[in-house]
Amino acid sequence: MMLAAIRRLALACAFGGLLAAPAGAEDWPMFGRDHTNRHFSPLTSIDRTNVRGLRPAWIFQTGVTGYFQAEPVVVEGVMYLSTTQNHVAALEARTGRVLWTYTHKARTEKIFGPPSNRGVAVSNGRVFEATMDGRVIALDAATGKVLWDHEAVRPEEGESETASELAGQLGAAGVQGSSRLGFKMPPLVAEGLVIVGVAGAGYGLHVEDAKGGLDGGAVVGIEGGYGRRGWLAAYDAATGAERWRWYVTKEDGWEGVFAEKTADGVPLHRDIAAEKAAAAKYPEAWRVGGGSLWMTPAYDRELGLIYVGTGNPAPQNFGLSRPGDNLYTMSLVALDVATGRLRWYYQQVPHEEWGYDVASPPFLLDHPGPNGPVKAVAQGSKTGWIYVHDRTTGALLAKSAPLITHKNLYAPPTEAGTVVSPGPLGAISWHPVAYDPVAGAAFAQVRHGATTYTVKTVPAAAGRPAIRYTETSEAKGEPSFSTLTAVDLAGGGAIKWSVKAGSRLSGGTLATAGGLVFSGEDDGHLDAHDAETGAMLWRFQCGAGIGGPPITYAIGGKQYVAVAAGGASFTKGSGFGTGDALVVFSLPD
Incomplete structure (x- = not known):
């Protein structure tokens, strides 16, 4: 009893007002649970001593199979859940009883990549969703009735060429992809604004391999003006009217300083002379410069700042048609919540050519400093480190130990093929990293593997110039596996422990004050x-790959754990099936 009381006091001190969410500790009222994006819960009813007793409490089947990546939201006993096709359901969080459903009717079938939606936001009696066909929608939380429907992506922001047309020129078959903008991230609601950013700005084609999968095929970055200009926008929560928009690609001076090293000192192996020679040919590359936004920002109300990661420049892998550093792609940025004005940025990879989007959602923490705790923001990166920054200035405070074994990092693609680790799936992709503020530990799903990047050319033909592009494929003979890795951010960024998983990890992590970390696998195990x-203290086979982050909540003092199981792998040939189930667990009464 004394230890539990001490831990509750420590939690209260660690949260320090940042977690003053409108709902109590029993709820999971927004993505990440609160504006810190920590994916941490103070609930302790399920702990190390009894987690072995977890059993399914109820299951909700959406009726839509596929990449089920949503994180549920629980407010005052009601769960709100989005599906792959942007449908929404309100469920009784104790039993799974359906309260209402919203069926989304998309206005276009042209979307970027496989269909997926990663969650909704709930605030002041409204449910907000950003859809793959480029709309931001508000629903009545009590009835599911549409309150407003804003078409955020205009028709002129659609695709310039279809995937099949370009694939035909490249001689490829079984292709997905387009340059149409759309939304995947759960919105952030702050200060009466619904804030969301577009994906699909960094143009690429996903080419299937012989097994019908996508991992062994190619992501094709084509030389030329293919792509879109990524942006983050804020909409009035009451009316849907746009209040501000911030564009990722910088109009004036987007070339930057032609950096030879990353900001933390790693050589980039760039041919800067060739880039500068090409600069005059591409003076307006920023207009189609890419910079998708994959996941929900973190928010510091005291500073009035939101923090969000930006994606790769366009074209995706071939860089001479976008000379320079390509600001502000591949960056963690801080924006004024009221105006969208840029306060600071930290570019992880200038002139990026490997698909290392800053994709995992940033999270807020208090970082130890020589004069006491410093308000900080951290981000788990595809490049294989967790970066910690001063929240006010963006200064790099710390960088974790490497989470993977790097190989030829930032070596450019070549005609002979260059093997690089990590590949475009990264060490840490869009999946959230959980952070325990008491232990000062971050928990990340880390992918280990290498990719071969090969520059290819399709000769000119009648009425068409030659096409150059970069093809990616799994590097033969290189190890490929996932680990769940704990990082001691409070103690200098050392690896506390790392456990190899039986299959690829996906969806993200959840940490609790009960001393637990929940993590999903491609093979269906939570x-x-x-x-x-x-x-490992407990595991359960959910019947399909885990695609979304697990959450936990409580009803009347009884704690539950929920996770989406719909088939997480980005390859059809993995051997793991798809599903449509939200699986909810609890301890027996």
Whole structure:
């Protein structure tokens, strides 16, 4: 009892007002649980000693199979859930009883990549969703009735060429992809604004391999003006009217300083002379410069700042047609919540050519400093580190130990093929990193593997010039596996423990004050690990790959854990099936 009381006091001190969410500790009222994006819950009813007793409490089947990546939201006993096709359901969080459903009717079938939606936002009796066909929608939280429907992506922001047309010129078959903008991230609601950013700005084609999968095929970055200009926008929560828009690509001086190293000192191996020679030919590359926004920003109300990661420049892998540093792609940026004005940026990879989007949602923490705790923001990167920045200035405070073994990092693609680790799936992709503010530990799903980047040319033909592009494929003979890795951010960024998974990890992590870390796998298992040691304490086969982040909440003092299981892998040939289930667990009464 004394230890539990001490931990509750420590939690209260660690949260320090940042977690003053409108709902109590029992709810999961927004993406990440609160504006810190920590994916951490103070609930303790399920802990190390009893987690082995977890059993399914109820299951909700959406009727839509596929990449089910949504994180549910729970407010005052009601769960709100979005599906792959942007449908929304309100459920009784204790039993799974359906209260209402919203069926989305898309206005276009032209979307970027596989269909997916990663969650909704709930605030002041409204449910907000950003859709793959480029709309931002408000629903009545009590009835599901549409309150407003704003078409954020205009027709002229659609695709310039279809995937099949370009694939035909490249001689490829089984192709997905387009340059149409749309939304995947759960919106952020702050200060009466609904804030959301577009994906699909960094143009690429996803080419299937012989097995019908996508991992062994190619992501094709084509030389030329293919792409869109990514942006983040804020909409009035009451009316849907746009209040501000911030564009990722910088109009004036987007070339930057032609950096030879990353900001943290890693050589980039750039041919800067060739880039500068090409600069006069592409003076307006910023107009189609890319910069997708994949996941929900974190928000510091005291500073009035939101923090969001930006994606790769366009064209995706071939860089001479976009000479320079390509500001502000591949960056963690801080924006004024009221105006969208840029306060600071930290570019992780200038002139990026490998698909290392700053995709995982940033999270807020208090970082130890020589004069006491510093308000900080951290981001788990595809490049294989967790970066910690001063929240006010953007200064780099710390960088974790490497989470993977790097190979030829930032070596450019070549005609012979260059093997680089990590590949475009990254060390940490869009999946959230959980952070325990008491232990000062971050918990990340880390992918280990390498990719071969090969520059190819399709000769000129009648009425068409030659086409150059970069093809990516899985590097033969290189190890490929996932680990759940704990990082001691409070103690200098050392690796506390790392546990190899049986299949690829996906969806993100959840940490709890019960000393647990929950993590999903492609093969359908939801696992619970001891947060202190990494030991696996419990696992359950959900029937399909885990695609979304697990959450936890409580009803009347009874704690539940929920996760989406719809088939997480980005390859059809993985051997794991798809599904449509939200699976909710609890301890027996």
